[in-house]
Amino acid sequence: MPKIVIDGKDFEVEENLSxxxxxxxxxxxxxxxxxxxxxxxxxxxxxxxxxxxxxxxxSPKPVASCAMQVSDGLKIHTKTQRVKKARxxxxxxxxxxxxxxxxICDQGGECDLQDQSVAYGLGGSRYxxxxxxxxxxxxxxxxxxxxNRCIHCTRCVRFSxxxxxxxxxxxxxxxxxxxxxxxxxxxxxxxxxxNVIDLCPVGAxxxxxxxxxxxxxxxxxTESIDVMDAIGSNIRIDTKGNKxxxxxxxxxxxxxxxxxxxxxxFFWDGLSLQRIDKPxxxxxxxxxxxxxxxxxxVASEKLLNTNPEKIASITGDLVSxxxxxxxxxxxxxxxxxxxxxxQDGSKINGGREKWLFNSKLSGIDESDGCLLIGTNxxxxxxxxxxxxxxKSKENxxxxxxxxxxxxxxxxxxxxxDDPSIIYDLIDNNNPFCEKLxxxxxxxxxxxxxxxxxxxxxxxxxxxxxxxxxxxxLKNDWNGFNVLHTAASRPGAMEIGFLPGERGKDLDQIIDGxxxxxxxxxxxxxxxxxxxxxKTDCFVxxxxxxxxxxxxxxxxxxxxxxxxxxxxxxxxxEGRIQESIRATFPIGEAKEDWEIISLISKKMGLENIDNxxxxxxxxxxxxxxxxxxxxxxxxxxxxxxxxxxxxxxQHVFKNSLNNFWLSNSITRSSRxxxxxxxxxxxxxxxx
Amino acid sequence: MTVKxxxxxQPDSFSFNKEDNDLIEKILKNYPKDRKQSAVVPSLYIAxxxxxxxxxxxxxxxxxxxxxxxxxxxxxIATFYSMFNLKPTGDHFIQVCGTTPCxxxxxxxxxxxxxxxxxxxxxxxxxxxSWLEVECLGACVNAPxxxxxxxxxxxxxxxxxxxxxxxxxxxxxIKAGSQIGRVSSEPYNVDNKNA
Numbered sequence: 001m002p003k004i005v006i007d008g009k010d011f012e013v014e015e016n017l018s019x020x021x022x023x024x025x026x027x028x029x030x031x032x033x034x035x036x037x038x039x040x041x042x043x044x045x046x047x048x049x050x051x052x053x054x055x056x057x058x059s060p061k062p063v064a065s066c067a068m069q070v071s072d073g074l075k076i077h078t079k080t081q082r083v084k085k086a087r088x089x090x091x092x093x094x095x096x097x098x099x100x101x102x103x104i105c106d107q108g109g110e111c112d113l114q115d116q117s118v119a120y121g122l123g124g125s126r127y128x129x130x131x132x133x134x135x136x137x138x139x140x141x142x143x144x145x146x147x148n149r150c151i152h153c154t155r156c157v158r159f160s161x162x163x164x165x166x167x168x169x170x171x172x173x174x175x176x177x178x179x180x181x182x183x184x185x186x187x188x189x190x191x192x193x194x195n196v197i198d199l200c201p202v203g204a205x206x207x208x209x210x211x212x213x214x215x216x217x218x219x220x221x222t223e224s225i226d227v228m229d230a231i232g233s234n235i236r237i238d239t240k241g242n243k244x245x246x247x248x249x250x251x252x253x254x255x256x257x258x259x260x261x262x263x264x265x266f267f268w269d270g271l272s273l274q275r276i277d278k279p280x281x282x283x284x285x286x287x288x289x290x291x292x293x294x295x296x297x298v299a300s301e302k303l304l305n306t307n308p309e310k311i312a313s314i315t316g317d318l319v320s321x322x323x324x325x326x327x328x329x330x331x332x333x334x335x336x337x338x339x340x341x342x343q344d345g346s347k348i349n350g351g352r353e354k355w356l357f358n359s360k361l362s363g364i365d366e367s368d369g370c371l372l373i374g375t376n377x378x379x380x381x382x383x384x385x386x387x388x389x390x391k392s393k394e395n396x397x398x399x400x401x402x403x404x405x406x407x408x409x410x411x412x413x414x415x416x417d418d419p420s421i422i423y424d425l426i427d428n429n430n431p432f433c434e435k436l437x438x439x440x441x442x443x444x445x446x447x448x449x450x451x452x453x454x455x456x457x458x459x460x461x462x463x464x465x466x467x468x469x470x471x472x473l474k475n476d477w478n479g480f481n482v483l484h485t486a487a488s489r490p491g492a493m494e495i496g497f498l499p500g501e502r503g504k505d506l507d508q509i510i511d512g513x514x515x516x517x518x519x520x521x522x523x524x525x526x527x528x529x530x531x532x533x534k535t536d537c538f539v540x541x542x543x544x545x546x547x548x549x550x551x552x553x554x555x556x557x558x559x560x561x562x563x564x565x566x567x568x569x570x571x572x573e574g575r576i577q578e579s580i581r582a583t584f585p586i587g588e589a590k591e592d593w594e595i596i597s598l599i600s601k602k603m604g605l606e607n608i609d610n611x612x613x614x615x616x617x618x619x620x621x622x623x624x625x626x627x628x629x630x631x632x633x634x635x636x637x638x639x640x641x642x643x644x645x646x647x648x649q650h651v652f653k654n655s656l657n658n659f660w661l662s663n664s665i666t667r668s669s670r671x672x673x674x675x676x677x678x679x680x681x682x683x684x685x686x
Numbered sequence: 687m688t689v690k691x692x693x694x695x696q697p698d699s700f701s702f703n704k705e706d707n708d709l710i711e712k713i714l715k716n717y718p719k720d721r722k723q724s725a726v727v728p729s730l731y732i733a734x735x736x737x738x739x740x741x742x743x744x745x746x747x748x749x750x751x752x753x754x755x756x757x758x759x760x761x762x763i764a765t766f767y768s769m770f771n772l773k774p775t776g777d778h779f780i781q782v783c784g785t786t787p788c789x790x791x792x793x794x795x796x797x798x799x800x801x802x803x804x805x806x807x808x809x810x811x812x813x814x815x816s817w818l819e820v821e822c823l824g825a826c827v828n829a830p831x832x833x834x835x836x837x838x839x840x841x842x843x844x845x846x847x848x849x850x851x852x853x854x855x856x857x858x859x860i861k862a863g864s865q866i867g868r869v870s871s872e873p874y875n876v877d878n879k880n881a
Contacts (some may be wrong), residue, residue, distance in 0.1 A: 167756030172765040177689045182694075183758045184743070 320567020
C-alpha cells in the first residue's frame with residue numbers, strides 16, 4: 001500500500017487510486033467538475049489541479065489529480081499558492097461563458113459551479129466581451145436544457161455511453177463551438193436518462209417536471225425505497241408540505257449504485273392523480289361514497305358469511321410485507337386457502353433459492369458471461385441492464401438471449417424465442433454452448449415471462465438442470481437468478497402468501513371469479529390481474545389509485561400508497577429494506593394494517609394488531625430474519641438432480657410489455673403517459 | 687473556424703457504390719472485427735467524396751450503420767474535423783490556406799481573388815465553384831497555396847489566382863503545382879523569368 005503525504009500529513013492508501021480518490025478517502029477536498037466516481041476519467045475541466053512532489057522535486061506545473069495515480073512516497077500539495085491560483089484561473093475561464101443567472105436557475109442551492117466558485121473562485125470577473133450563446137435542445141419530457149450554462153464537462157456524454165448504453169447524448173463541434181446535444185435533437189429514449197440531471201454539475205440539464213417548483217432548502221428529505229421495480233433502489237423523497245416534489249437516488253453500491261430509472265424519478269405526479277380518498281360501495285351498479293363504519297361492516301359481513309373456500313385474496317405489486325402479513329393473518333384465521341401474490345401468473349414457489357437473484361446484483365460485476373431467459377432486463381429492471389451494459393463492454397463477455405428479441409443496448413447472441421431451445425442448451429447442442437462452457441462465472445437471468453403458464457414450474461426445473469450442466473452452480477458461485485418485476489413479490493413469497501392446501505392459484509381464482517366458485521374476492525392493491533368484466537362475485541379492493549382493481553370493485557377501501565406508510569420490502573436479490581413514510585395519506589385513507597385490523601375486530605377474530613408496531617413485532621416473531629434490515633437473504637443450495645418433466649406447449653410471455661405504465665401509480669401519471677406516447681411514436685417512426 | 691452543423695437542405699438518399707464498399711471493406715481488414723469504429727474517419731472521407739464533397743446526414747447514418755456505431759458518435763467526428771464539409775461544395779472546391787506562412791506570402795490577396803470571382807466564403811457559385819479558408823495545407827515552401835479538389839496549386843499571387851479561377855470556370859485544363867514554373871520546391875530565384 002503506497003504511503004503518501006497530503007499537505008504535510010502522512011496517509012496510507014490503497015493501490016491503484018488516483019490522487020483525487022486518495023485525497024477523498026483521506027478527507028481532503030479537491031474541487032472537480034468532470035470527474036465522477038462512476039464514470040471514466042475525462043480530465044477536461046482542470047479544476048482538480050494539485051501540486052505533486054516526488055524524489056525529483058516539485059512538479060514543473062500542477063497536475064490533474066483525477067488522471068494521475070498515486071505512487072509510494074508521493075507528496076501532494078493542495079493548498080499552495082500555485083494551486084490556489086490555478087483553481088482561480090480555471091474558475092474564471094469556466095465562468096467566461098457561464099451566464100450569471102443563478103437566481104432563476106433551478107440548480108441554485110445545489111450547484112457544483114456555484115459552490116465551488118464561492119469556495120475557490122475569484123470574487124469578480126475581468127471579462128468584458130459578449131458571452132457565447134447556445135440554442136437549447138429538446139431532450140424529451142424529463143430533461144430541461146439551458147445550454148448556455150453548459151461547461152462541457154461531458155459527464156452526460158460519458159453516462160450515455162457507459163451506463164445507459166444508449167449513446168444518445170454527444171458533443172458536436174469543438175472548441176468554443178462545442179455543444180451537447182442528441183442526434184438531430186430527438187428526445188432521449190433511455191430508461192435511465194434522468195440521471196444526467198443529477199450528474200450535470202451546473203444547471204444545463206435540469207428536471208423538466210420539477211422546474212421552478214421548489215428550492216432545495218425548502219424541501220423535507222425522506223430516505224426511502226423505491227417500489228417501481230423489484231430492484232429496491234434507494235431513493236430520497238423530497239417533499240414540500242404534503243406534496244412529493246421530486247425523487248432522487250441515494251448511493252448504494254450494492255443495489256442501485258448512484259442511479260435510478262426514469263420511472264422511479266418521475267412517477268410522483270401520479271401520486272396526486274386518480275387517488276381513492278374515501279370508501280365507496282357499489283349499490284345498484286353504481287359506486288357510492290360511504291362512511292368507514294359502513295364499509296368495515298360490509299367487508300366483515302361478507303368475509304364472515306362467505307364459505308372460506310369461496311373467499312380469495314390477491315395482493316398487488318406495491319404492497320409492503322406488513323400489509324401482506326396482516327391480510328395473511330386475516331385469511332389464515334378465517335381458514336381461506338385461496339391466497340395468491342403472483343398476480344402475473346408466474347409459477348414460482350418453493351425455497352428462496354428458486355426465486356431469488358442468487359448471485360446478488362453485485363454478482364453481475366463478477367460474472368464473465370450471461371444467459372437471459374424469457375426476460376427483457378431493459379424494461380423489467382433497467383438498473384440490472386445497466387450493469388450488464390457495463391460488462392458487455394469488456395472483452396470476451398458474451399450474452400445470450402432466449403426469448404423475445406428486443407433492443408437491449410448491447411449485442412447479444414440471439415438463441416430464439418422457442419422455450420424448447422433450452423433442451424439444445426442442456427444437451428450441448430447449440431452454437432452458444434461452446435461459449436457457455438468456457439465461462440467460469442456465468443449468470444442466468446430468468447424472467448417471470450418464462451415461468452408463466454401451466455408448465456412454468458417445469459420450465460424453472462429445466463433451467464436448474466441447465467445450470468447444473470454448466471458452471472452456473474459452484475461452491476463459491478451461484479449464477480442462477482430469477483428476476484422479479486414486482487417490488488412486493490419476493491416479500492410476499494418470503495412470508496408465503498401462496499395458495500394453501502387445496503387452495504386456488506391465480507388462474508383458478510380468476511376462473512372461479514367468472515364461474516361463481518369464488519364469491520368474495522379481496523384485492524389488496526392488485527391492479528394487474530386480467531379481469532375486466534364484472535360478475536356476481538363481491539370484490540373488495542383496498543388500494544390507493546382508481547385503476548383496474550377499483551373498476552371491478554363493489555367495495556373500495558382507501559389506503560395510502562407506499563410513500564405514505566412505513567413498510568418492509570424485499571428486493572429481487574433478497575435484500576430487506578424499509579420504505580419510510582414521506583407524506584401523509586390523502587383524504588380519509590387509513591393505513592393497510594389499520595383497515596384489516598378494523599375488519600378483523602368487527603369479525604370478532606382473535607390476535608388483532610392494535611398498532612403498526614404490534615403488527616411488526618408479530619411479523620418479526622414469525623419471521624425473525626426479516627428484522628435484519630438491509631441484510632440480504634439467501635437460499636439453500638439448488639438441487640443437483642431434478643426429475644425432468646418435459647414441456648409441451650410452453651411459451652414465453654413477457655411480464656412487462658410497457659416500461660412506463662407498469663403499475664397503478666404510473667398509469668395515473670401524466671408524465672409517464674406522455675413519455676409512453678413518445679416511445680410508441682418513435683417505434684412507429686422507426 | 688466556422689461553426690460546423692448539419693446543413694438545412696438535405697438530399698433524400700445516399701448510398702455507396704460497389705467501389706466504395708470494397709474500399710471500406712479493405713480498410714476494415716486493418717482492424718479487429720469488433721473494432722470497426724476504427725475505420726470511421728476514412729469511411730467518412732469516402733462518403734464525402736461519394737456525396738459530392740460534403741457529408742449529408744444520410745451519409746453519416748450510413749457510415750454509422752456499416753461500422754455498427756451509434757449515429758451520435760459518427761456525427762461528433764464529422765463535426766469535429768475541419769476536413770469534413772457539412773455544407774454542399776462546388777464541383778470545383780477551392781481550399782485556400784490561410785495559415786501563417788501562406789498569410790505572410792499574401793494569402794489575403796488570394797482570398798480577395800476568390801471573393802471577387804467566386805463569391806462569399808462557403809457559398810456555391812452559379813458555375814459550381816466554392817471556396818473555404820482552411821488550416822495549413824503543408825505546402826509552406828511554395829506558399830501561398832490552394833487546393834482545388836485533389837490538386838495543389840502553389841506560388842500563387844493575385845493575378846495567377848484570377849487566371850486559375852477563370853480557367854476553372856471555363857473548364858480549361860490547368861497544370862497542377864507551382865504556377866510560376868518552379869520545379870517542386872527548388873530555391874526561389876529572383877532572376878527566374880517567371881518571377
